[in-house]
Amino acid sequence: MSPWNYPFQLTIAPLIGAIAAGNCSIIKPSEYATNTSEIIDKLISKNFDEAYISVIKGGREANKSLLAEKFDYIFFTGSVQVGKVVMEAASKHLTPVTLELGGKSPCIVDETANIDLASKRIVWGKFLNAGQTCVAPDYLMVHSSVKEKLINKMKDHITEFYGLSPCSNKEYPKIINDKHYNRLRTLLNEENIVFGGQFNDKTNQISPTILDNVTIDSAVMKDEIFGPILPVIEFENINEVVSRVNKKPKPLALYYFSNDIKRQKHIINNISYGGGCINDTIVHLATPHMPFGGVGDSGIGGYHGKASFDTFSHKKSILKKSNLVDIPLRYPPYKNKLKLIKKILR
Structure with a gap:
């Protein structure tokens, strides 16, 4: 199905x-x-x-x-x-x-990340197929010291990828139907829009949109977005991130941008999620060498x-036994056999 x-x-x-x-x-x-x-x-x-x-x-x-x-x-x-x-x-x-x-897959960027490359890969992963991807970064958690720089870089890459008017770009996808389009329109809170927010009711298109000053309790954070809207939440400490993510249902994917190996291991070891990437988005599902799932x-x-x-297989276990040897030790009555069995098991 x-x-x-x-x-x-x-x-x-x-x-x-x-x-x-x-x-x-x-x-x-x-x-x-x-x-x-x-x-x-x-x-x-x-x-x-x-x-x-x-x-x-x-x-x-x-x-x-x-x-x-x-x-x-x-x-x-x-x-x-x-x-x-x-x-x-x-x-x-x-x-x-x-x-x-699916679910709300977090994307995390700390202060050690390569901001230019991170912003490029986040924009690509989030707005691919207009955000209608089950493993798309659903929301962005970024360290306060690099938030403004990251947002500005993401704006540049959105314009680079989709032009000044994405809804007029023939390569930019539309939302699948009116139901999902109208659902996404309700999440476009003008007070939080720092980039994008344009839409076309005739073509069911919504331009790549960034929302800032979002809280965990905001409407856009309640369910999986599944569209071209990226909420941004800032943080001060990586333990704060772990706590916030773990309070939500386990996500299908998680993306962490950091050059700190200890922190990378900390995120992997302390958050349960289906799969994901370090310093990239989406591409983990492209490899045939590891399973993908939630x-x-x-x-x-x-x-x-x-x-x-x-x-789609069942591993059927079969032991084929020889008829040449049949050790009587396993058959009752056991009586004095137990001592010998214990010695063998040791």
Whole structure:
């Protein structure tokens, strides 16, 4: 069951793992990405027998009907709310699941970071696909001594990447539908906007936006943003960061920009999160050499590379015993055998 934000990739990538492990599969693409769903349907039906791989299209009713069936495994990518529905339905058949969810993934910048490079990589990771990426930096925590410099550098890189009018840039994506566009519009609090904030109701575009003077209790900090809005929160001490992040549900990703190796280890060892990067964003999910997935509220299980094969496989343990030797020591009656068994176990 795949989402709408990367509708082709996040359908085909887990399918490859399922095929590699020898499974028959049903694909349920997102109803929001209708054109991509049509393409997937045509590709699959043209190249595979439907008894091997088939595509089911539709909305909530199709999801509900599918989840009522008994499967050997369910792989879901999407929101936390729908993930709970999937897991509840799977539990009725004791069906194992992989849940690739999301959450508020923090990006942390301390005073030792390379600010120019950090700002460039943060802007790229946050505003890729107009922020509609499950591992996008959701909010930025920056040391007070470098906050102004970082924000100014991010402004420069946004203009460099998307121009002075991003909503007129043909390369800049739109928000998937009216529902999500209107949700994001409500988060554009003019008092906090220090850059961007423009929008186009006709094209459902919102320009890359930076919000400053945001608090943990602000509306933009309550749920995953999943759009081109970046709230900035300043801090004074790295322990303060650890405490704040740990008070929230475990994030899918965490990004830390720092040249202090001890602090890097401190963040890794003291915050639980799915995966992430030191001095970069997003790119950890591009490697096939390690699994990608969440923890706690951000997901269950992982995939990518061989981990995809492992996800859709069962490791069946088998011991094949010789018939040539059969030691009588293990059979009752034990009587005086116990002393000998204890000696052997020592």
